[in-house]
Amino acid sequence: MDAADIMRRVKSFTEATTLSDAMPLDLNQLVRDLLDARGTPWADLAAAGTIEVAFEPGDISEVLALPAPLREVLVALILNSVEALPGGGRITLRTWATPEAVYCAVADSGKGLSDEVRHRALEPFFTTKGPRHQGLGLSLAYGIVRRHRGELEIPRGEGQGGVVTFHLPPHRHAGRRA
Numbered sequence: 014m015d016a017a018d019i020m021r022r023v024k025s026f027t028e029a030t031t032l033s034d035a036m037p038l039d040l041n042q043l044v045r046d047l048l049d050a051r052g053t054p055w056a057d058l059a060a061a062g063t064i065e066v067a068f069e070p071g072d073i074s075e076v077l078a079l080p081a082p083l084r085e086v087l088v089a090l091i092l093n094s095v096e097a098l099p100g101g102g103r104i105t106l107r108t109w110a111t112p113e114a115v116y117c118a119v120a121d122s123g124k125g126l127s128d129e130v131r132h133r134a135l136e137p138f139f140t141t142k143g144p145r146h147q148g149l150g151l152s153l154a155y156g157i158v159r160r161h162r163g164e165l166e167i168p169r170g171e172g173q174g175g176v177v178t179f180h181l182p183p184h185r186h187a188g189r190r191a
């Protein structure tokens with residue numbers, strides 16, 4: 014069952030390899046839709062008052078992206094934050110832009126990542142969560158972001174909980190970077 018599940022996750026990732034179906038997307042809207050959706054772990058925990066989820070949308074241009082894989086990236090990051098808050102806490106999503114890139118950060122008030130975990134977190138199958146987790150969330154997210162000609166980074170938390178950021182080229186620059 015675990016092997017089948019791993020193959021399903023990897024397969025859905027390899028299907029997302031071509032950007033030819035990419036479309037201009039508003040990352041703020043994608044985040045809002047994901048946070049507004051009912052029945053997600055974060056919506057249930059927020060409704061129960063266990064966690065608080067905040068979104069601070071920035072003034073950003075569209076990105077050229079495949080909606081489903083990009084949603085997977087956000088889901089992987091938000092789930093990691095949910096899992097980092099077993100006793101509850103706060104998850105904050107932010108977007109902002111520079112002339113070169115559209116940024117998104119998912120931060121939480123959990124205990125964050127040690128330097129050792131931070132350095133290994135993008136490795137496929139690296140997990141600190143035990144056998145019920147596959148350690149694929151971040152490595153697949155990283156792959157998807159790279160396919161979109163972006164970057165995913167885990168900045169040093171400086172004692173402020175977990176933070177993962179990614180950035181993508183803005184739509185108008187997408188062709189130039191190819």
Ligand SMILES: Nc1ncnc2c1ncn2[C@@H]1O[C@H](COP(=O)(O)OP(=O)(O)OP(=O)(O)O)[C@@H](O)[C@H]1O
Nearest residue numbers: 093094097125134140141146147148149150151175
């Ligand atoms: N927000 C976070 N706070 C603390 N640790 C984190 C956070 N995000 C990731 N990590 C660490 O990085 C590791 C790898 O994350 P990744 O999402 O790739 O795998 P996983 O969550 O363990 O398993 P899976 O995503 O397959 O369920 C985690 O096991 C955890 O130790």
Ligand SMILES: [Mg+2]
Nearest residue numbers: 089093150151
């Ligand atoms: Mg994960």
